[in-house]
Amino acid sequence: MSVGSLLYGNNIGIMRGERVLFRDVSLSLSPGEAIVLRGANGAGKTTLLRILAGLTQAETGEVSKQGAHHWIAHREGLKPHETPADHLRLWARAWGQTVEVRQLLADMGLSKPADVPAKYLSAGQRRRTALARLRLEDRPIWLLDEPFTALDADGKSLLQAMISNHRTQGGGVIAAIHGEAGFEFDTQVEI
C-alpha cells in the first residue's frame, strides 16, 4: 500500500461461472481523490466495488484500507415499510451517532416524505435517503454505485457538493458511473 493511500487494491481478479469477469485490476485512492469506474453493463463495476467494500471475495489480489468506508449500493437497502426517518435513525443508532435526523432529512430535501414508507417513495427519494447515510458518520472512504441515478438537478447538485466537501476534508471517493460523471474526478478506471 503506497504511503498515505486510503485504499489500495492490487491485481484484483474474479471469475463468474466459467469466465474471468476481470483480472489484474489495481488502484490506489489518495486523500482528496475521486476515482470513477467505467465499463459496459455486466463488466463488473458493482462486483469490484463489493470486493473493495469486503462484501465479495476476489479470486486473486488484495485490498487494504486505511480507515472506514461507506458503501452505497445501487439498490438502496431500504426495507419496504421503512421511512426515511426510520432508516436514518436506525443507522445512527447502529453507529452510535447522535444526529438531528429531522435536520438531516431537511438538508437532503426529504422533509415532506420523511415519514412515508419506502415502498411509496420515488426512486430519487430512495436514493437521497441512502445518500443521507454518508452524513451520519464521517468515514474517509466512500464507495458509491451509480450514485447519481434517479436524482433530479437539485439532487445532483447536492451530491456534487457532498462529494466536493468530503474531498476537501481529505476523504476519497470511488464511484461506478454510466455517462456523464456529474462531478470532477481525478482518475478513471476501465473494467
Ligand SMILES: Nc1ncnc2c1ncn2[C@@H]1O[C@H](COP(=O)(O)OP(=O)(O)OP(=O)(O)O)[C@@H](O)[C@H]1O
Ligand atoms: N453472485 C454472482 N454470481 C454469479 N454471477 C454474478 C454474481 N454477481 C454478479 N454476477 C455477474 O457478474 C457480471 C458483472 O456484474 P456487475 O453487476 O458487477 O456488473 P456492472 O459492471 O456493475 O454492470 P451494470 O453496468 O449493468 O450495473 C454480470 O454478468 C453478473 O450477472
